[in-house]
């Protein structure tokens with residue numbers, strides 16, 4: 001079983017009570033999920049990512065660092081998918097001039 005599946009399943013309570021927020025293993029972003037936000041739920045209480053519509057949200061406190069999140073993505077969705085997500089993150093960073101990226 002994938003190491004993050006338990007964290008990503010029926011996790012609504014854990015997600016909204018994590019003061020550090022949540023990360024999405026699929027899009028590798030940090031969607032804002034609170035009791036007041038309108039989010040989709042599947043299974044019993046599995047949170048669906050509002051940014052990418054994939055049910056791969058984990059409580060941020062359970063993620064050690066970005067490397068771990070990227071590794072989980074690779075295990076769950078494959079290396080090609082990971083490369084694509086990283087490219088799209090870099091693209092949006094460059095597009096929005098959030099930081100200066102030299103590649």
Ligand SMILES: [Zn+2]
Nearest residue numbers: 024027049052
């Ligand atoms: Zn997502």
